[in-house]
Amino acid sequence: MRTPAVLLLVATILASVPASAELPYTVDDGVQLSPRIESLLTRIATEYRRRSGRTLHVTSGTRTPQAQAEAMFDKLRHGQNLLRLYRDEHAANEIVHAFRVERRRGRPAAVHAMAEVIRGQMQRGCFVSRHLSAGAIDIRSRTMNRSQRRIFANIVGAMPDVELLPEGAPPHFHLQLR
Numbered sequence: 001m002r003t004p005a006v007l008l009l010v011a012t013i014l015a016s017v018p019a020s021a022e023l024p025y026t027v028d029d030g031v032q033l034s035p036r037i038e039s040l041l042t043r044i045a046t047e048y049r050r051r052s053g054r055t056l057h058v059t060s061g062t063r064t065p066q067a068q069a070e071a072m073f074d075k076l077r078h079g080q081n082l083l084r085l086y087r088d089e090h091a092a093n094e095i096v097h098a099f100r101v102e103r104r105r106g107r108p109a110a111v112h113a114m115a116e117v118i119r120g121q122m123q124r125g126c127f128v129s130r131h132l133s134a135g136a137i138d139i140r141s142r143t144m145n146r147s148q149r150r151i152f153a154n155i156v157g158a159m160p161d162v163e164l165l166p167e168g169a170p171p172h173f174h175l176q177l178r
């Protein structure tokens, strides 16, 4: 009667496989994802893998004011026009102003000042980026070829609750919940 022992062994092996091994996507260290974003990402990444054979990589999820300020500092340093990138031009402008005033004191000081502005905005219910409200993720795009980008855009385009924005520096897809 060896069958039950074999079954038990199989059951034990299956139970010991970590859940993360099942994920159809990979994430950068320290990336935080909300449950709603996680389930959305799983749907997108599963379909993307089925159609392209590739794995999506997430570079950013839910951001603290500090992390948002770092991301905006780096975009400004790359010469990007943040007023075009963010819908709330007034909120973006306040942060850009802090950058301009503080940047000569170095990155940590400028990021600190920008994060303070972002915290103040959040206290009055203003979120310059959906990354601050657990409603956005960034997906690496520079490792995708044209056909993979098209597959990705088609999958996301078919989802009414998601919006896709290509962003530069470094190149990535920004996905946000509507």
Ligand SMILES: [Zn+2]
Pocket (backbone or CB within 6 Å): 060, 131, 136, 137, 138, 173, 174, 175
């Ligand atoms: Zn983003």
